[in-house]
Amino acid sequence: MFENLSSRLSGVVKNLRGQSRLTEANIQDAMREVRMALLEADVALPVVKQFINDVKVRAQGHEVIGSLTPGQAVIGVVHEELTKLMGAQNDALNLAAVPPAVILMAGLQGAGKTTTSGKLAKLLKETQKKKILLVSTDVYRPAAIEQLKMLAGQLEVEWFPSDVGQKPVEIALAAHDYAKKHFHDVLIVDTAGRLAIDEALMAEIKALHGAVNPVETLFVVDAMQGQDAVNTAKAFNEALPLTGVILTKMDGDSRGGAALSVRHITGRPIKFLGTGEKLTGLEPFHPDRMAGRILGMGDVLSLIEDVQNSVDQEEALKMMKKVKSGKGFDLEDFKTQIQQMKKMGGMSALMDKLPGQVSQMANSQVTDKSVARIEGIINSMTPEERRKPELLKASRKRRIAAGAGVQVQEVNRLLKQFEETQKMMKQFSKGGMAKLMRGMSG
Numbered sequence: 001m002f003e004n005l006s007s008r009l010s011g012v013v014k015n016l017r018g019q020s021r022l023t024e025a026n027i028q029d030a031m032r033e034v035r036m037a038l039l040e041a042d043v044a045l046p047v048v049k050q051f052i053n054d055v056k057v058r059a060q061g062h063e064v065i066g067s068l069t070p071g072q073a074v075i076g077v078v079h080e081e082l083t084k085l086m087g088a089q090n091d092a093l094n095l096a097a098v099p100p101a102v103i104l105m106a107g108l109q110g111a112g113k114t115t116t117s118g119k120l121a122k123l124l125k126e127t128q129k130k131k132i133l134l135v136s137t138d139v140y141r142p143a144a145i146e147q148l149k150m151l152a153g154q155l156e157v158e159w160f161p162s163d164v165g166q167k168p169v170e171i172a173l174a175a176h177d178y179a180k181k182h183f184h185d186v187l188i189v190d191t192a193g194r195l196a197i198d199e200a201l202m203a204e205i206k207a208l209h210g211a212v213n214p215v216e217t218l219f220v221v222d223a224m225q226g227q228d229a230v231n232t233a234k235a236f237n238e239a240l241p242l243t244g245v246i247l248t249k250m251d252g253d254s255r256g257g258a259a260l261s262v263r264h265i266t267g268r269p270i271k272f273l274g275t276g277e278k279l280t281g282l283e284p285f286h287p288d289r290m291a292g293r294i295l296g297m298g299d300v301l302s303l304i305e306d307v308q309n310s311v312d313q314e315e316a317l318k319m320m321k322k323v324k325s326g327k328g329f330d331l332e333d334f335k336t337q338i339q340q341m342k343k344m345g346g347m348s349a350l351m352d353k354l355p356g357q358v359s360q361m362a363n364s365q366v367t368d369k370s371v372a373r374i375e376g377i378i379n380s381m382t383p384e385e386r387r388k389p390e391l392l393k394a395s396r397k398r399r400i401a402a403g404a405g406v407q408v409q410e411v412n413r414l415l416k417q418f419e420e421t422q423k424m425m426k427q428f429s430k431g432g433m434a435k436l437m438r439g440m441s442g
């Protein structure tokens with residue numbers, strides 16, 4: 001996410017951090033760098049100007065000049081202003097309405113409305129135990145209706161049927177009526193998008209809005225569109241009282257412009273980020289954490305939440321016990337660990353949230369591909385071999401390598417990694433965390 005922007009801003013941060021005295025000239029230099037980085041990331045010009053101006057004013061003020069570590073203080077200011085730019089704090093979904101609380105999904109075709117409708121349904125069902133009804137009013141594309149039906153089936157969430165012969169407003173009203181009668185907490189209305197903004201589309205979504213009186217009107221937009229995304233958001237915001245924005249495809253090579261501009265330009269909060277095609281790829285948007293990520297400071301809080309949400313608690317407890325008792329950590333457990341990591345969105349999703357230096361260091365060693373290979377190798381072992389890796393002599397290794405389609409060296413490397421993990425676990429069980437950390441730094 002935002003690799004370029006992040007690496008450039010981390011560079012500025014690193015430079016500033018080293019300065020024990022700041023002069024007007026080196027603040028100017030740093031601000032010039034930041035300005036260039038933001039423009040290259042496709043942040044809207046008025047946003048860049050305002051941002052640089054706000055940071056400069058504060059950087060020349062006493063909070064920085066009077067500080068013992070002025071470089072650090074400037075970084076603090078940049079972090080705060082970046083956070084403010086993106087909305088200061090997380091804006092959660094508002095579902096306070098007479099049930100069903102209606103969520104209206106707006107946006108252009110291909111933005112990710114249908115996928116995001118499914119992701120929201122999953123989130124609300126799993127984390128808030130809401131009873132959800134999904135409906136599509138896209139009467140122009142039968143495939144879109146089918147897509148939503150399929151997602152609903154996958155999620156085991158109820159789906160309200162609609163077809164191309166009907167009018168969007170009629171569908172929405174019928175679904176609303178049904179949801180009320182059947183005590184659904186939330187009705188998610190997916191709508192038709194066009195390739196570009198047009199009058200008919202706007203009239204239709206306005207009519208839908210008037211008919212179902214949504215408590216949330218969410219604008220879904222592809223973050224990779226950069227400033228175009230922001231312009232479309234502006235147009236929709238003028239036509240509809242939007243309550244929030246969802247930026248999708250943040251897992252792609254979006255440069256960051258949309259995330260940094262959309263709040264300032266529309267005044268509407270970003271509520272979620274879409275971070276993958278799968279239904280798990282939805283994250284609440286936290287401006288402060290995002291600012292940390294952009295500045296290369298990592299986002300450890302989100303990482304912890306990911307772990308809590310996706311790791312099988314029972315499995316984790318079992319593992320903890322094993323680690324604590326100091327015995328029996330075998331290749332089967334190693335595989336479980338890898339699978340849990342995969343559930344959290346794979347290595348690339350994890351790396352995104354680690355501080356810059358750590359992530360670079362780890363990145364060179366572990367990738368999603370190498371994780372898949374490790375799994376392949378472990379899968380080629382017999383259960384007995386996984387429990388007793390010491391059985392693995394040359395001929396077995398050759399068999400395993402052939403089974404996984406890799407070289408024997410790779411099997412050796414994996415066994416070495418496993419041994420090291422095992423050693424770490426043992427240390428942990430003997431002396432707890434403190435000893436482990438000492439061991440690692442020594």
Ligand code: GDP
Binds near residue numbers: 276
């Ligand atoms: P709609 O026309 O607005 O309903 O868009 P869809 O939900 O059909 O999504 C269009 C395409 O974008 C599909 O191929 C989705 O899988 C993909 N997509 C949606 N959200 C994301 C996301 O957050 N990340 C990625 N990588 N792809 C996404």
